[in-house]
Amino acid sequence: MKILKILSKLKMRGADDYKNHLYALILAGGGGTRLWPRSRQKTPKQFLKLFDNETLTQVAIRRFTEILPWENIFIVTVSSDYKKEILKEVPQMRPENIIVEPVRRETGPAHALGALYIESRDPDAVIMTESADRIVKPVSRYLETLLKAAKVAYQDHVLIAVWDISKKERRSALKEVSIFTSWTGLLKSLPLNLQKDIRNRGNTFGMQDNMFGLRETF
Helix, strand or coil, rough: CHHHHEEEHCCCCCCCHHHHHHHEEHHHHHHHCCCCCCCCCCHHHHEEEEEEEHHHHHHCCCCCCCHCCHHEEEEEEEHHHHHHHHHHHHHCCHHEEEHHHHCCCCCHHHHHHHHHHHHHHCCCCCCCCECCCCCCCCHHHHHHHHCCCCCCHHHHCCCEEEEEEECCHHHHHCCCEEEEEEEEEHHHHHHHHHHHHHHHHHHHHCCCCCCCCEEECC
């Protein structure tokens, strides 16, 4: 009976219902070491104005406001000082949507903390995660790809990885957006050198062979 209830719930999900459960989770907890001496502990890279007189955090947040309301945008950071800086840079952000890690634990635990926080508010949440220091062009194509991935994730209850291949010699290996029934199926469709590169990066996030994959070029 319990299984039937679960299946019934899955079938009730409409094609566009995911839009009512869509969230962004931005990681903004860098320690200011990678762009030293430009970045320091008090001004890590996510708070630097590198492009168009905006900080990387401002750019990341603005990107998601094109498809989400402010209340559905969340940030994970590592200190109360960083939280204050985010609110100073983007006063439209809701203070309760800025999550401060109790202890710095790098990327994986930061993802988990943010996801658990959002899931406590919306058990059906579909969460798009990215780092504050990501540079994306063109933004419209990137957001379009995220929405396609979110729709599949919501309907089929799967985790989807979206990545870009920017090196010119690899672009010929990729076509338009393609959704594969398995992570293994995606890899087998690519050249061996690209398979190795993606698998190495995928293992960082604990990707499994039965995961869905979404490939795209930007």
